[in-house]
Amino acid sequence: MNIASFAPLAVVLPILGAALTFVLIRHSRAQRTVSIALLSLTLALECLLLASVWEGGTAAVNIGGWLPPWGIVMVVDQFSSLMLVVSSAVSLAVLVYATGQGMADGDQDAPVSIFHPTYLILVAGVSNAFLSGDLFNLYVGFEILLTASYVLMTLGGTGPRIRAGVTYVVVSVVSSVLFLISIAMVYGATGTVNMADLAIKLADLDQGTKTLLHVMLLVAFGIKAAVFPLSFWLPDSYPTAPAPVTAVFAGLLTKVGVYAMVRTETLLFPGDSLNTPLMVAALLTMVVGILGALAQSDIKRLLSFTLVSHIGYMVFGLAMSSVAGLAAAVFYVAHHITIQTSLFLVTGLIERRGGSSSVDRLAGLAKLSPLLALLFFIPAMNLAGIPPFSGFLGKVGLMQAGIELGTPLAYALVIGGVLTSLLTLLAVARVWNRAFWRKPSDAEHPDPVLLAPRETSDTGRRGGRNNVTLLPRTMVGSTLGLVLLGVSLTVFAGPLFKVSDQAAADMLDRSSYIQAVLGEEAPVPLILTSGGGK
Amino acid sequence: MSVNLTLLAVMGALYACGIYLLLERSLTRVLLGLMLLANATNLLILATGGYAGLAPFYAKDTPAQDYNDPLPQALILTSIVISFAVTAFMLGIIYRTWVLARQDEIQDDVEDLRVAETPSFDAEDDAEVPMETSEFPLTMLGSDGRQVSDHASGSRHAPDGDGGETAVNTVAAGAKRIDAADAAAEEQPGSRNVTPGPEGGVK
Numbered sequence: 027m028n029i030a031s032f033a034p035l036a037v038v039l040p041i042l043g044a045a046l047t048f049v050l051i052r053h054s055r056a057q058r059t060v061s062i063a064l065l066s067l068t069l070a071l072e073c074l075l076l077a078s079v080w081e082g083g084t085a086a087v088n089i090g091g092w093l094p095p096w097g098i099v100m101v102v103d104q105f106s107s108l109m110l111v112v113s114s115a116v117s118l119a120v121l122v123y124a125t126g127q128g129m130a131d132g133d134q135d136a137p138v139s140i141f142h143p144t145y146l147i148l149v150a151g152v153s154n155a156f157l158s159g160d161l162f163n164l165y166v167g168f169e170i171l172l173t174a175s176y177v178l179m180t181l182g183g184t185g186p187r188i189r190a191g192v193t194y195v196v197v198s199v200v201s202s203v204l205f206l207i208s209i210a211m212v213y214g215a216t217g218t219v220n221m222a223d224l225a226i227k228l229a230d231l232d233q234g235t236k237t238l239l240h241v242m243l244l245v246a247f248g249i250k251a252a253v254f255p256l257s258f259w260l261p262d263s264y265p266t267a268p269a270p271v272t273a274v275f276a277g278l279l280t281k282v283g284v285y286a287m288v289r290t291e292t293l294l295f296p297g298d299s300l301n302t303p304l305m306v307a308a309l310l311t312m313v314v315g316i317l318g319a320l321a322q323s324d325i326k327r328l329l330s331f332t333l334v335s336h337i338g339y340m341v342f343g344l345a346m347s348s349v350a351g352l353a354a355a356v357f358y359v360a361h362h363i364t365i366q367t368s369l370f371l372v373t374g375l376i377e378r379r380g381g382s383s384s385v386d387r388l389a390g391l392a393k394l395s396p397l398l399a400l401l402f403f404i405p406a407m408n409l410a411g412i413p414p415f416s417g418f419l420g421k422v423g424l425m426q427a428g429i430e431l432g433t434p435l436a437y438a439l440v441i442g443g444v445l446t447s448l449l450t451l452l453a454v455a456r457v458w459n460r461a462f463w464r465k466p467s468d469a470e471h472p473d474p475v476l477l478a479p480r481e482t483s484d485t486g487r488r489g490g491r492n493n494v495t496l497l498p499r500t501m502v503g504s505t506l507g508l509v510l511l512g513v514s515l516t517v518f519a520g521p522l523f524k525v526s527d528q529a530a531a532d533m534l535d536r537s538s539y540i541q542a543v544l545g546e547e548a549p550v551p552l553i554l555t556s557g558g559g560k
Numbered sequence: 561m562s563v564n565l566t567l568l569a570v571m572g573a574l575y576a577c578g579i580y581l582l583l584e585r586s587l588t589r590v591l592l593g594l595m596l597l598a599n600a601t602n603l604l605i606l607a608t609g610g611y612a613g614l615a616p617f618y619a620k621d622t623p624a625q626d627y628n629d630p631l632p633q634a635l636i637l638t639s640i641v642i643s644f645a646v647t648a649f650m651l652g653i654i655y656r657t658w659v660l661a662r663q664d665e666i667q668d669d670v671e672d673l674r675v676a677e678t679p680s681f682d683a684e685d686d687a688e689v690p691m692e693t694s695e696f697p698l699t700m701l702g703s704d705g706r707q708v709s710d711h712a713s714g715s716r717h718a719p720d721g722d723g724g725e726t727a728v729n730t731v732a733a734g735a736k737r738i739d740a741a742d743a744a745a746e747e748q749p750g751s752r753n754v755t756p757g758p759e760g761g762v763k
Binding site: 162166169173176177180183185186188189190191192193195196199200202203206207209210211213214219262265321322323324327 | 582587590594597598601604605607608631632635638639642645646649650653656657660661666667669670671672675678
């Protein structure tokens with residue numbers, strides 16, 4: 027019995043946890059234990075899955091024994107298992123952080139007790155989207171995670187959250203409707219929604235129909251991934267949610283969109299028919315996003331804009347449709363999930379310690395809490411792509427692939443990527459200079475907390491004097507763990523690049539995916555390229 | 561594949577009305593628009609199944625092409641359930657907006673407006689600096705031959721290059737120009753443009 031046949035447990039375990047925590051809604055301690063235990067179990071299972079896929083290659087599980095292309099199938103290949111491991115590790119860290127925050131603030135209130143079940147359903151939806159080998163099941167995965175995210179986004183029902191939630195829900199529903207329309211059209215054109223089967227049947231369609239379906243799917247996923255003209259909703263809605271929620275959204279939700287785009291580009295519509303528009307979109311996403319970040323004074327909003335901007339790097343790697351480019355994109359996705367989430371978690375800590383997340387009100391945090399400064403500095407430099415961090419390695423991989431491709435547009439993207447990286451450095455350096463380095467008396471209007479006499483320790487439950495909210499150990503610990511995970515991506519960049527190289531080669535080759543689902547004798551159609559990139 | 565023309569026309573009308581309603585500012589109309597869009601999409605999925613046939617229960621003597629395609633109907637069922645849940649949630653949000661703001665309209669983002677109104681002038685970065693920024697700022701000759709002194713640099717109203725008289729710094733705030741000092745005061749806590757901090761703004 028292969029370990030890969032347990033893949034559906036990655037979806038089932040979190041849903042089971044959601045049911046249990048919902049039953050235990052009045053017992054917050056039991057809720058915490060159950061959700062953390064089940065998520066750890068899921069993570070352990072996914073590590074085993076990654077190992078087994080690395081050894082034994084792509085595996086497919088037919089749900090309920092129905093044979094593909096009729097039944098629902100779940101596929102574990104290197105890319106999806108890598109995404110599963112990274113996303114579960116990140117969501118576990120955020121869960122620990124959130125329970126720490128809940129314990130520190132007293133989570134007896136009714137809306138917060140709904141957090142655990144909703145969060146686990148979100149994780150289940152993300153896992154389902156990563157594992158799905160079926161276009162409609164992918165849609166269901168998206169809907170599971172989106173519905174959970176609507177609840178998390180509006181947690182507590184305060185004015186700003188409801189306002190942000192309305193925009194978020196409407197935009198998400200529109201993108202889901204677009205996705206559903208695309209599925210209907212794909213089914214109308216081919217008579218199947220199984221992705222491996224589609225990979226074979228879509229090749230027989232005429233070019234016009236193919237382009238229409240391709241564009242519709244990319245637009246639907248582009249809204250979810252926040253690719254430039256479709257990214258307006260993200261900086262508007264993310265910053266108002268509670269810190270752990272924003273962190274997990276920033277790490278996972280847009281990456282699920284990117285994952286779906288990767289599958290569309292490599293499995294369903296291989297070749298380079300839409301690479302030029304994708305590259306232009308990637309360039310605009312990078313540059314427009316980071317220019318937006320420079321205008322912000324609120325750290326959460328600034329980070330939301332850098333999130334949009336760095337999606338551009340992944341789309342760039344994807345648009346090159348070469349092994350080197352795709353491998354760099356896969357590496358970058360794994361890196362970016364970890365780093366962006368840890369930065370949002372640190373911002374939550376900054377908000378607790380300094381009383382605000384606006385750089386106009388923050389100052390002197392480096393002296394007040396050197397640990398916090400370190401926790402911010404490492405992922406911030408990593409995000410900006412300073413050597414030797416993984417952000418630098420990912421960007422170098424993308425640049426190399428771009429130069430290898432050698433078209434004028436690829437060179438423009440390489441230059442745009444370097445520029446974006448420097449502007450990211452500028453944006454985070456401004457936060458660093460203002461929030462961490464200057465004296466509190468130099469701030470435009472410093473928060474009263476910062477001017478208070480210094481406490482001796484900055485961990486622990488709650489300071490007595492001046493009502494200074496100090497940093498609970500659980501929250502600092504989980505943030506530290508995530509920052510260390512980010513650093514370990516740098517240390518183990520070699521093996522990780524090997525995994526992403528293999529994943530990219532497998533995805534571009536397609537035969538292992540199609541044959542894992544449809545059997546060894548399934549025909550793998552040749553990929554038609556119009557010349558240019560290879 | 562053949563298509564029922566009536567269903568197609570209804571679908572088109574639903575899409576048109578849905579998109580029109582979606583573009584309204586009133587939340588209830590947006591919700592109605594989303595519901596119409598979801599139902600139009602359900603009709604689209606139904607259309608992909610082709611003409612109606614026999615119910616897809618297996619019978620030995622029925623040829624395969626006489627059955628209706630069951631998959632689109634299964635997909636529609638799923639999508640109906642999903643849109644039902646989302647509609648219920650949207651109604652909850654709309655009710656909450658009404659409770660909070662007594663308005664059935666999308667509210668403006670305060671922070672967004674604040675960033676839009678923030679003058680591009682930054683008191684720290686953009687204040688006029690004297691030409692000489694060396695470590696020994698006693699009294700030196702500027703490049704234009706006039707004496708400049710660093711000691712005056714603390715003043716926000718920097719000396720004007722030509723006349724030597726004090727010019728008032730102005731900054732662009734939207735369409736109008738306002739005094740830099742006023743612009744800085746705009747950003748003070750307690751001003752309408754600043755969201756109050758957790759402690760409730762200024763002491």
